[in-house]
Amino acid sequence: MAKKNLVVAQSGGPTPVINNSLRGIIEAARDLDAIGTVYGARHGIEGVLKEELINLSSQPAEEIALLRYxxxxxxxxxxxxxxKPEQTEDFQRVIDVFRAHNVGYFLYIGGNDSMDTAQKIADLAQSKGLDLVAVGVPKTIDNDVxxxxxxxxxxxxxxxxTAKYWTHMVQYANEExxxxxPADPVLVMQAMGRKIGFIPAAARLADPNREMPLLIYLAECSCPLEKIADEVNDMLKKRGRCMIVISEGFEVGNLGEIKDAFGHTSYSSSKLTVCQILVNYLNEKGLPTKGAARGNVPGTxxxxxMAYASTVDLEEAYKVxxxxxxxxxxxxxxxxxxxLRNPGPIYTVRYDKVPLKVVANSERKxxxxxxxPSxxxxxxxxIRYARPLIGDDMLTLPMIDGRQRLTRLQPIFAEKKLPPYVPQADRARKS
Known part of the structure; x- marks a missing residue:
């Protein structure tokens, strides 16, 4: 059977371990007779449209291995x-690029929207007579796929x-x-996750026995700021201090939200933050102790x-x-x-497959x-669900001269065979 080439692309917000899924694909493909050259689309599907395909099969083995870190x-x-469905020129361009480079496999690393795109490309390829296998690879820090x-x-x-990151950040914040x-009795910390609470919930992994004066507010359980202030003040009266972890998508009114191309709110790009609004409210209302509330808004x-990457997460990203x-x-x-998690008290998983169409039309809550109840x-x-995911150890990173050694891919690109192309959405923005 003649070999076909493989294109892998990444979409949406990145993760600490996304490159280890990429590494798993590249290293597995080396030993699979059906797969020829593995190309990486530079900047996701935009790289396919612009015919910017990095030859990953020709990279030094050391650089591929360093993708783990x-x-x-x-x-x-x-x-x-x-x-988008109406961008018919874009879809046709994807097929043209794949045909020009003898691509028979398309792997898309991303979330629900990416799974939907992979399925649409596979369906279109079939209708155009191109034999293309499309496979999705799950990825997201939000855990909403x-x-x-x-x-x-x-x-x-x-x-x-990301859950491990918050485990340590809350531990350190508690020491602070x-x-x-006496001067800073209240600390408000804002966690990513838009409207789903898996990331702020991970703060509880820092204190599974509930010894810290910690309150966690998920976007799914919205309440008035007045209620939060009452609960913070109750904690201050009992413990003399209070820490709050709150979702970036918690309902507090207009933040001046900015949307991305998928319609998702980019909270760190918006005019206001939930954290600052809550800090201001607490300080304006007044605390029953001396001092003031402070805020901490981690970003990307x-x-x-990488220092907080879970070794369990890395291993599973590679295997998927x-x-x-x-x-x-x-x-x-x-x-x-x-x-998929195996049943039983000891944490183990297995690797399987699910239809792209089913994933694309679902959304975890x-x-x-x-x-x-509070x-x-x-x-x-x-806690029982999330605890195994953060692992037990800290990752040891490769270092040179006091700095981490990161992958540096060589700029080995496939020769362009088609005329230059401007993606449809980019044309619309310029006009």
Whole structure:
């Protein structure tokens, strides 16, 4: 059987372990007879449209191995470019590029929208007579890919590492707050996750026995600022200090939101933050102790702090990438590689597949029964679910001259065979 080439692309917000899924794909493809050259689309689907394909098969093995320790999407890049149904020229361009470069496999690393795009490209290729296998690879720190019953995917690569980040950040914040509470009795911390609470919920992993004066507010359990202030003040009267972790998507009114191409709110780009609004409210209303509330708004460090990457997350991201390459080589188009948790008290997983169409049309929500009756905490069931994902150890990073050694891919690009092309959405913005 003649070999066909493979294109892998990444979409949406990156994660600490996304490059290890990429590494899993590249290294698995080396040993699969059906797959020829592996290309990485530079900056996701935009790289396909612009015919910017990095030859990953020709990279030094050392650089590919270092993808394990290289966070976010600095290797081949990602994008937030949405292929909308009316952008027929874009879809045709994707098919033309794949045909020009003998591409028979397309692997898309991303969330629900990416799974939908992969399926649409596979369907279009079939209608155009191009034999193309499309496989999805799950990715998101939000853990919102899949269903709320955890039957499609138990968790997405990236979440475990961001949960680990918050585990340590809350531990460190507790030391700070305990030591400086006479002057700074209240610390408000804002967590990523838009409208789903898996990331702020991970703060409880820092204090599973509930010894800290910690309140957790998920977007799913919105309440008036006055109620939060009363609960903070009650904590101050009992403990003399209080820490709050709150979702960036918690309802507090107009933030001056900015949307991305997928219609998702980019909270860190918006005019106001939930954290600042809450800090201002607490200080204006007044605390029952001396001192004032302070705020801390971590940004993209929640998804690129490699030192806090979960070793469990890294291993699973790699294996789900391998699984995707195996599905592609077997011709199993229209599926997403998935991670499923095995039943029993000891944490183990298995790697399987689920239909892209099912994933694309589903959206996970934070289970209501994992929210404590108080509305400002999560239950032990959540702790049991999330605890294995952060692992037990800290990652050891390769260092040179005091700095981390990161992957540096060589600029080896496939020769362009088609005329230059400007993506449709970019043309619309310029006009």
């Amino acid at each position: 290289t966070p976010v999407a600095g290797s081949i890049g990602t994008c937030r470019y949405k292929l 899949g269903d709320s019953e955890f039957q499609l995917v138990d968790h997405t690569p990236g979440y475990g590492s 707050n305990a030591g400086s509470c 460090d929640q998804r690129h702090s 990438g391998q699984q995707a390459a195996l599905l592609a080589a077997r011709g199993e188009s229209g599926f997403m590689a998935t991670i 934070f289970p209501k029964h994992w929210i404590a 509305g400002n905490d999560v239950t032990d069931d959540f």
